[in-house]
Amino acid sequence: MSMDRIRAIVAQTVKLSKDISDISDNDDLYSLGLTSLTTVNLMLSIEDEFDIEFDDNMLSRQTFESITSLAEAIDELQD
Amino acid sequence: MEALAQRTFEDIKATLHKLGTDVVAPAAILVDQDARFPEEAFAAFREHQLLSTYIPQEFGGDGLSISQICELCRILGSYCGSTAMIFAMHQIQVACIVHHAGGSEYFRQFMARIHSEQLLLASATTEIGVGGDLRSSICHVDVADDGNFTLEKKAPVISYALNADAILVTCRTNAEAPASDQVQVVLNKGQYELEPISGWDTMGFRGTCSSGFVIKGTGHKDQIQPMPFSQILAHSMHPVSHLTWGSLWTGLAQGAVNKARQSVRDMMRRSNELPQITATRLAELDEVMFSMKGGLFSALEEYQDILDSGNLFRAEKYGFSIQVNNVKTRCSEMIVDIISRAMLIVGIGGYRNDGKYSLCRELRDAYGAALMVNNDRIRGHNATMQVAIRES
Incomplete structure (x- = not known):
């Protein structure tokens, strides 16, 4: 399930202020420790894991702000 | 006032050029020398209602576009850097309100006040202890059950704090919030005290008076900008x-x-x-x-x-x-x-x-x-x- 894979990557790349299991899919990752620098780490790891490339048009805070928004972006890129 | 509301952008530019020549440029030398607020320039801007040029017309302002505001900043820059910088910093705060707070009754009235009272807005974003990172706050707004709040921030810089009519302060949303979970709060003159912690004797932009202060304020939660x-x-x-x-x-x-x-x-x-x-x-x-x-x-x-x-x-x-x-x-x-x-x-x-x-x-x-x-x-x-x- 891709949600679990996304969660695993988020937990690995972002220094979160809470345990990943306490974070819901819609929580704002930026208020939980995601920074602009770790956003890039997160992006690169997701690209590797799902074998996708983020379109420049998707590179904004909105895309990376929650597990749900990441899942939507990945879905769009896998279509 | 109605007649003024209908002035064109060309009228506004002409006014600014005239004030630039007659008031801003002549004062620039002493403003720089004494590192003091360009008070004669801003008295003239108030008189000519230039502090509400970005306020939408429905609230009494000129409703100029951001490109037009930038053109006004450019014009002022050729007369006095400090005056232009203060004018620009004011417009930045105005834009934050105009773009994001239209849904709040408090801020709708505040926009009308910016026009009718020609309020000059200042900003307290950076904080001692966060290393210049705007997206982190240590201080927080403390809202009580009755809806009133208190707020205290150690700001290494609040430009023209002593000459402003309101200061917009960034802070955490509550005592438990992480550093990046911030809101912007407006404090009106009379609602805050400023305790100086550092002066402003610099090489340039001396008239911006960007000294450091501990700002202590109180207000009602309606004064918190609704958007993160x-x-x-x-x-x-x-x-x-x-x-x-x-x-x-x-x-x-x-x-x-x-x-x-x-x-x-x-x-x-x-x-x-x-x-x-x-x-x-x-x-x-x-x-x-x-x-x-x-x-x-x-x-x-x-x-x-x-x-x-x-x-x-x-x-x-x-x-x-x-x-x-x-x-x-x-x-x-x-x-x-x-x-x-x-x-x-x-x-x-x-x-x-x-x-x-x-x-x-x-x-x-x-x-x-x-x-x-x-x-x-x-x-x-x-x-x-x-x-x-x-x-x-």
Whole structure:
């Protein structure tokens, strides 16, 4: 399930202020420790894991702000 | 007042030019010398209702566009850097409210007050202990059950704090919130106390009086901007800051180029011949000026397009953020280059502190541009975004 894979990557790349299991899919990752620098780490790891490339048009805070928004972006890129 | 509301942008520019010549430029020397607030300029701006030019017409303002506001900053920059910087900083705060707080009754009334009372807005964003990072706060707004709040912030810089009518303060949303979970709170004069912690005796932009203060304030929770600060910053404060600053720096640089041109003309009048080297230098100088304006205008056009589209989320895209950051880093460095080149053309008259060709204040102001929000920090952000994007 891709949600679990996304969660695993988020937990690995972002220094979160809470345990990943306490974070819901819609929580704002930026208020939980995601920074602009770790956003890039997160992006690169997701690209590797799902074998996708983020379109420049998707590179904004909105895309990376929650597990749900990441899942939507990945879905769009896998279509 | 109704008649004023219908004035055109051309009228406003003409007014600003007249005030620039009659009030702003003559005061600039003493403002700089004494590092004092340009009070005569802002008294004149209030009288001519220039502090509400970005307030929508439904609230009494002129409803100018961001491109037009930038043009006003550019005009002012050619008369006095400090005055232009304060005007720009005010407009940044106004834009944050106009773009994001229209749904709040408190802020709708506040916009009307900005016009009717010609309020001057200041800002307290950075905080001692966060290392200059706007997106982190230590202080928080403490809202009690009755809806009233208290707030205390140690701010290393609050420009023109003592001359402002309201100060917008960033802070955490509550005592438990993480550093990045921030809101912007408006404190009206009378609702806060300022305890000075550092002065402002600097090389340039001396009239901005950007001293440090502990600000202690109280108010009602309605005064908290409804939208998270992260969004206000990305959609408005970040682009509007760099675009208005870039504009006033362009004006400051243009003022220096004009002095250089005037001096070349004077040389030609004296000798009846084209002074070859200085005239060539003038031509080169204008090329740098051309690049500075070009970069600024293309980013400004894009932001205006974003605002016109009504989809401010476009301002969050890395491509646009990088472009806006480039305006800041490039313009703030080109301004030093331009004024230095202008000084070489003018010669010793530019190096003098007095006389009509003096470029000393302009050059001292210019060096501040790369430091206010340090270019290294901005390039650090750009560096990470550069790794992510595929094409610039």
